[in-house]
Amino acid sequence: MTDPTFATRPDPARAAERDRDLKLLLAVLLALLGVTMTAIYALALNAGAAPRLADLALARVPQTGVDNPVTAVLLNYRAYDTLMELAVLLAALLGIWSLGPAPAGFQRSGPVLAGMVSWVVPLLIVAGGYMLWVGGYAPGGAFQAGALLGAAGVIVRLAGDPQAGLPGEAAQRWLLVLGVLVFTLVGLGLMLFGAGFLTYPPKLAKWLILLIESAATLAIGVALAAAYVGGRPTATSPLDPRPSAQPK
Amino acid sequence: MTQLVLLLLFDAVLLITLLGLALAAVLSPEPRRAVMLFIAFGLWLALVWARLHAPDVALAEAAIGAGLGGALMLAAARRAARARRQDAEAEP
DSSP states (O other): OOOHHHHTOOOHHHHHHHHHHHHHHHHHHHHHHHHHHHHHHHHHHHTOSOOOHHHHHHHTGGGGTOSOHHHHIIIIITHHHHHHHHHHHHHHHHHHHHTOBOOOOOOOOOHHHHHHHHHHHHHHHHHHHHHHHHTTTSSOOHHHHHHHHHHHHHHHHHTTOTTTTOOOHHHHHHHHHHHHHHHHHHHHHHHHTTSOTTOOOTTTHHHHHHHHHHHHHHHHHHHHHHHHHTSBOOTTOTTOOOGGGSOO | OHHHHHHHHHHHHHHHHHHHHHHHHHHOSSHHHHHHHHHHHHHHHHHHHHHTTOHHHHHHIIIIIIIIHHHHHHHHHHHHHHHHHHHHHHOO
16 A cells, blocks of 8 residues: 555554444444434424524514515525525536536437427426516525526437527626625625615515525526536637537 | 324335435445436435425425436436546556
8 A cells, every 4th residue: 555644554454453443433423423413302302382483583574575484584584595505506616617618418309309398498497487486475486496497408408409508608607696796786785775784674675585586596597507518618619619509 | 093094104105215215326336326316315305395394395305406416416427437438448
């Protein structure tokens, strides 16, 4: 072995012994973790009906601008978390892009699949819009809507478009940062008007949340579809030799 | 009473299948097979969330966890297999 940590211990018997000790230690630690978690679970079960944060949060839902408690938590009470989630998604896509240019796409679909795609993709886009709107008062919201848009992109790429139906690289970059950008601008704007960062005034809350969610939906959809493409877009390069970039 | 027992039975089947799918996905040696089992696991988990009266989480799990995550992992498995094949060709 060339590993320097093992170079000082050439004896295989001692290495095996150490290996066994490590496994034993791991088992003991895991057992302790299991006991602790069971104890916490039992404590939580027996805690009874003490006053909890949920009651307070539910009572204030009418002031958040939305009727769906889940959306209220995601975009009002804990808007910071959602902003960070969008930033994480953006960082993940930057990681994928840093791996290199996108691999070549699939072969062009035949007429049957192309016909199905031309039905399913508009349906997915409409369903995404519905999901975004319905999130205000029923299960739904920006992430689910964005996932539907991303699924439309995956289908378009599977059907033969190497760019998954996305626009050129410059437009893609703007769409990708749109979620974080609008979110942050709304937060900073609210700070200018005296409220805290992302503390919406109740009268405007609904429209601000809808604005943020619309931008987030677009950004999430583009990010997921671009992640499926799996690399930096290359279609904007005039030197691109891919055959599908040429007109038939 | 029978309704309660039936529901309990349904929940038990849900949970046991979920654990079985999770174990099968983790223990599967072949990446492609593991990803397919993971997608099945995600869809099953969406059912469990719906049973727990959490439709928001169920929707997100089905759309993002099973659907898009599965598609991304299938693409990654395909690329990994291609890279392995190229390495094997370059070796001898």
